[in-house]
């Protein structure tokens with residue numbers, strides 16, 4: 186009912202206009218057109234939007250007021266998910282020759298929104314491009330183009346329009362453009378264009394010095410060409426930029442320190458990080474390295490002390506694992522059961538969660554598939570039961 190009332194407003198305005206217009210225009214012609222309007226209105230009241238639309242769109246003599254009506258009707262259909270009808274209405278409006286310049290621009294904008302909703306990105310793009318130089322519409326048109334280029338993974342164009350949005354005083358998109366640069370770096374890297382990849386990653390860091398993804402990719406790039414010192418510097422930057430992503434670099438960092446025979450330094454560094462971050466992943470990694478380098482007594486003492494204050498399932502499983510490795514004993518069967526249960530829970534757990542919408546997934550996405558925000562999905566510090574993704 187609310188939708189219908191909303192719908193009737195422009196129609197009522199239009200019919201009012203017709204009443205006034207009758208005093209100036211030919212009475213017969215006006216009466217016929219007025220009757221058409223009321224016919225359309227009756228269809229709406231009878232909840233027959235198809236017939237109503239036919240009546241309104243049949244009215245060839247579109248002028249200022251009927252254009253408003255058509256815009257409103259088209260928007261209503263789009264909101265209701267009836268995009269084909271919205272496209273039909275807005276498309277037929279644009280084809281008219283007697284619209285004002287502003288009415289035509291609004292119709293172009295609405296038709297662009299229709300195509301966007303329908304997933305017809307190339308058509309939507311062409312329409313929004315028409316509006317990017319029009320002061321009243323440019324901010325929305327540029328925002329829509331950015332959305333389209335992201336969907337099409339045309340990162341260069343997306344960067345160009347993000348920069349333009351910032352120039353015209355819109356919202357800053359530096360965090361997003363840093364990710365677009367990272368996307369281009371990954372593309373270049375996949376084609377062994379290491380120099381180009383590096384240039385894109387420096388561009389990403391210039392746009393957003395806190396972009397941990399750029400440092401992570403720089404580290405991988407350096408590893409690939411055998412520059413383990415540079416890789417260590419890049420991976421360590423991740424912890425300073427965004428500690429939440431540190432679990433992603435623990436494996437490769439340990440590998441780099443190992444290659445350079447600097448494992449003592451690695452464990453010392455990992456201890457420092459673990460004092461700042463008592464999450465399960467860092468604790469588990471430190472326990473694993475302590476076990477390898479300093480033996481099971483040191484690793485067990487560390488875990489027993491740590492878990493009392495900061496209990497984590499990953500840490501608990503590591504503790505059980507070390508005790509099990511000691512061999513048969515009175516508690517062996519209990520420990521085996523505990524290990525089995527904790528492993529099962531961890532295998533079913535989500536590894537990553539979006540800080541913005543709560544979406545959980547098993548692998549890292551830099552853009553959340555649910556809320557489309559960049560840089561919001563991060564590794565879980567410990568177990569969280571999988572609820573989606």
Ligand SMILES: [Zn+2]
Nearest residue numbers: 539542553556
């Ligand atoms: Zn999200």
